Amino acid sequence: MSMNNSCIMRIPPLYSTVRVNTMKIGIHQAKERMEILLSEQYKAKENKKPEVSLHWCLKDVLVLTGSGPHEKEPFPTEIYVDKKCGKSVLRGADIYSVGILGSNRWFAEGSNVSVYMDLEGKCRLGWKRPYDKRKLFLGNGVIAISRDSLFKTKLMKKQPEMGVLMTAGVWNHPKLYGIVEDWGFPQNLPSIICTHVLNPQPGEVILDLCAAPGGKTTHIATLTKDQARVVAVDDCSKRLQELKENAKKLNLKSIEPNLADAVKLVGMRKGIIKSFNIENKLEITFSDKVPVGLNVPENGFDRILLDAPCSGYGQRPLFYNFHENPKCNNAYPPLQRRLFRTAVRLLKPGGTLVYSTCTLNKDENEGIVLWALEEFPELHLTEQDPHMGKRGDAAYGLEMVQKFDPTDFCTRHVNNGGSLKINCLNDLNAETVDHWDRPSALSVDSDTIGFFIAKFFKRG
Numbered sequence: 401m402s403m404n405n406s407c408i409m410r411i412p413p414l415y416s417t418v419r420v421n422t423m424k425i426g427i428h429q430a431k432e433r434m435e436i437l438l439s440e441q442y443k444a445k446e447n448k449k450p451e452v453s454l455h456w457c458l459k460d461v462l463v464l465t466g467s468g469p470h471e472k473e474p475f476p477t478e479i480y481v482d483k484k485c486g487k488s489v490l491r492g493a494d495i496y497s498v499g500i501l502g503s504n505r506w507f508a509e510g511s512n513v514s515v516y517m518d519l520e521g522k523c524r525l526g527w528k529r530p531y532d533k534r535k536l537f538l539g540n541g542v543i544a545i546s547r548d549s550l551f552k553t554k555l556m557k558k559q560p561e562m563g564v565l566m567t568a569g570v571w572n573h574p575k576l577y578g579i580v581e582d583w584g585f586p587q588n589l590p591s592i593i594c595t596h597v598l599n600p601q602p603g604e605v606i607l608d609l610c611a612a613p614g615g616k617t618t619h620i621a622t623l624t625k626d627q628a629r630v631v632a633v634d635d636c637s638k639r640l641q642e643l644k645e646n647a648k649k650l651n652l653k654s655i656e657p658n659l660a661d662a663v664k665l666v667g668m669r670k671g672i673i674k675s676f677n678i679e680n681k682l683e684i685t686f687s688d689k690v691p692v693g694l695n696v697p698e699n700g701f702d703r704i705l706l707d708a709p710c711s712g713y714g715q716r717p718l719f720y721n722f723h724e725n726p727k728c729n730n731a732y733p734p735l736q737r738r739l740f741r742t743a744v745r746l747l748k749p750g751g752t753l754v755y756s757t758c759t760l761n762k763d764e765n766e767g768i769v770l771w772a773l774e775e776f777p778e779l780h781l782t783e784q785d786p787h788m789g790k791r792g793d794a795a796y797g798l799e800m801v802q803k804f805d806p807t808d809f810c811t812r813h814v815n816n817g818g819s820l821k822i823n824c825l826n827d828l829n830a831e832t833v834d835h836w837d838r839p840s841a842l843s844v845d846s847d848t849i850g851f852f853i854a855k856f857f858k859r860g
Contacts (some may be wrong), residue, residue, distance in 0.1 A: 408806045408807060408810035409716055409717065409723060409806060409807065409850075410467075410716075410717050410718060410808070410810055411490075411571070412487075412490045412571050412573065412717050412721065413465050413716055413849065414465065414467070414838070414842070414847050415464065415465055415848075416450070416463075416464040416492065416573055416576060417462065417464070417472045417587060417588065417592065418430075418434065418460065418461070418462040418464065418573065418576060418584045418587070419460055419584065419585045419586075420460045420462060420584050420795065421582065421585065421618075421622055421650050422459075422460050422627060423583060423622055423626060423650075423651075423652075424582055424583045425583040426456075426461070427454060427459060430462060430584060431452055431453075431462055431829045433455065433580075433583065434462055434464070434580075434584075436450050437579055438452065438574055440463075441574060441575060441579070441831045443454075444565065444569055445566075445567050446540075447467065447536070447568060447572035448572070450467070450572065450573070450574055451465045451510070452464055453465070453635070455637060455844065456590075457786055457788070458592060458593070458596065458786070459640055460622075461592055463844050464573075464576075465844075466557070466571065466573040466574075467571075467572060468571035468838070469570050469838065470568070470571075472539055472568050472570060474514040475512045475513055475514045475540060476505070477504065477505055477507050477511055477513045477514065477543075478505060478513070478514050478530070479495075479503050479541075479564060480500070480502050480518050480527055480535070481500060481506075481517055482521070482650060483500035483519070483521070483720070484499075484519075485517075486505065486515075486517030486536065486538055487715075487719065488652075488752065489517075489538045489539070489566060490538060490570075490571050490717050491573050491782060492569070492574050493562040493566075493575055494541070494562065494563075494564060494565050494566050494575055495515065495562075495564040496539070496561065496563050497545055497561045497562070497563040498563075499571050500550060500564070501523045501524065501525055501526075502525065502526055502527025502528065503545040504529060504531065506547050506854045507543055507546065507547050508543075508547075509543060509549070510543065510544075511543050512540065512542060512543075513539065513541055513542070513564060514541075515538045515540070515541060515564060515566070516535040516538065516682055517535060517536040517618065518531065518533065518534075518538060519533070519536055520533045520534050520806060526551055537570060538566075538568075538569065539566055539568050539569035539570045539571075540566075540567055541566040541568070542564065542565045542735065543562065543564055544561070544563060544613075545561055545562070548562070557615055558684075563693060563705070576626060577700070581649055582651060585615060585619070585646070585650070587615045588758075588798075588851070589844060589845070589848050590758075590789070590849060590851030591615055591616060591707075591756075591851070592619065593786055593788060593853070594616060594707065594754060594756045594801075594853050595623065595705070596664065596785075597754055597784045597785065597786070597802070597855055598752065598754045599623075599703075599752070599856075600624045600628055600630075600703055601624060601628065601702075602624045602625055602627035603624075603627060604624070604628045604702035605629045605702050606620055606630050606703045606704070606705070607631045607633070607703075607704045607705070607746060608704075608707075609704065609705065609743060610662055610706065611632035611633055611640075612632075612634035612640045612642055612707060613639050613642035613646060614642065614644075614647060615646075616705060616707055617630060617643060617647070618646055618647055618650050618652055618655070620705070621647070621652040621654045622650070624652065626653055626654045627654065628723055629654060629656070630655045630656065631656050631658065631701075633660050633662050633665065634658075634660075635660060635662065636659050637658065637659055639659055639711060639746050639824075640658075643655075643657050644657050655669045662739055662742060663735075663739060665742050665743050666697075666698055666746060671837050675784050696744060697746075698745045699745075699748050699831075700750065701746050701747055701751060702745045702747055702748055702751050702752070703751060703753075703754075704746060704747050704751070704752075704753045704754070704755075706740065706743045706753065706755045706756070707756045708732075708735075708736045708739055708755065708757055709736070709739075710732055710757035710758060710761070710764050710789060711759045711764060711839060712738070713759045713761055713850065714757070714758045714760050714804070714806075714851055715849055715850070716760045716806060716849050727858075729739060731766055731769065731815060732763075732764050733767060736757075736764060736768050737771060740772055743755075744776050744778075744779065746859070748858070749778075749858055749859065749860035750774075750860050751858050752782075752855065752856070752858075753779070753855075754854070754855050754856075755769070755772075755851045755853075755855075756851065756852065757851070757852050758849060758850065758852075759850065760850040760852075764802075765852040765854075766792065766793070766796065766798060768854075769781070769801060770796065772800075772856070773797075778858055779856045779858055779859075780857055780859070781797070781801065781854065781855065781857075782856065783855075784848065784853060788802075789802040789803050789804040789805075789845075789846045789851070789853070790802075790803050790805065797813070800854075800855070801853065802854075803851070803852055803853075804846075804848045804850055804851040805850055806846075806847070806849070806850055807850070809841075809842060815849065
């Protein structure tokens with residue numbers, strides 16, 4: 401696979417998408433609100449405000465068209481952040497104090513600074529000299545805290561404060577999280593499409609496995625007009641709390657968040673309920689405060705979404721290589737198969753199961769689908785609507801799966817007959833990475849993260 405070296409994977413998508421809570425606000429009113437919010441936000445920015453438009457097909461999606469790369473003159477004061485923080489900055493985020501590793505010099509609150517991502521992971525907390533390892537220039541901003549206060553806050557483990565307000569990013573994207581509150585949810589387009597493919601209906605009993613932090617869960621509840629029973633399961637209490645908060649913000653009442661191990665939802669010896677419908681309540685069973693499972697019956701759900709834990713090699717921008725941690729990568733398919741077995745047992749005959757990942761690793765995508773079709777003869781693939789990604793390999797009977805693969809547009813590492821000749825990111829092996837190029841012939845439907853969707857029907 402080419403994804404470990406793919407240039408396009410090193411740059412963010414040019415488009416940001418916001419899923420509108422259509423139970424709260426109409427799409428045209430949401431567009432007006434977004435334009436007002438961006439006008440206010442961009443008063444403090446050098447770059448031009450992104451254009452806001454309606455998606456051509458999805459009636460609950462706003463499209464924000466960013467721009468870049470932009471040439472920016474760096475300031476003498478350099479701020480260093482890690483890859484996780486740097487990726488967020490490239491998608492439009494400001495920087496909280498907790499995200500700052502160090503700087504090349506002392507700085508006062510209100511100073512103009514330039515932000516760099518540490519590409520080698522060698523910059524340590526409290527760094528106070530020029531960093532000469534590989535780093536990536538992300539843009540300029542204004543520091544909102546002095547260096548002395550910054551590291552005092554870190555040492556005392558106080559609540560993180562604002563660190564850097566980004567005023568001129570190399571890639572121009574708006575800050576979205578925390579500004580739309582109850583009427584919208586920033587979400588990658590393939591993730592939005594995934595829930596539309598599930599096609600949840602009012603009155604159904606629906607299970608979202610591995611649900612936190614709740615982007616798809618809240619979308620399910622919205623599409624059903626909050627009139628289904630949406631059981632959300634996750635084994636991470638912190639992330640499940642995010643799901644609860646997101647459901648509360650969007651004023652959704654049909655979601656039942658449950659802390660549980662999704663692999664162990666069936667097969668418990670006691671407490672299994674024999675019937676399961678929109679009125680029944682679930683009970684969580686704990687063992688020494690560790691979530692074990694929910695008392696749910698087999699064949700209990702009309703629709704199940706399994707957005708499986710995965711290696712994440714579809715995320716953009718991506719700054720780590722596929723072969724860096726093969727042991728971890730190899731651990732995902734067995735887990736995905738265990739989760740899939742659970743999902744099939746819980747799905748009603750005549751029900752729909754959607755399996756998705758945000759990776760480009762075929763072992764976690766096509767490999768799981770081919771295994772499932774052989775393992776469970778009662779399952780068959782079915783057409784997806786909407787279908788905006790490319791189709792799978794018909795030679796293996798996978799033409800009904802939907803794939804979003806940005807590497808198709810990267811001619812530095814993938815040759816598509818010479819139709820595109822543009823490198824996305826040059827000099828990856830240089831001491832600094834400071835030159836960007838972007839393929840031009842991409843749309844909101846193709847300039848996305850990498851994503852995979854398979855839709856199954858369970859025969860009666």
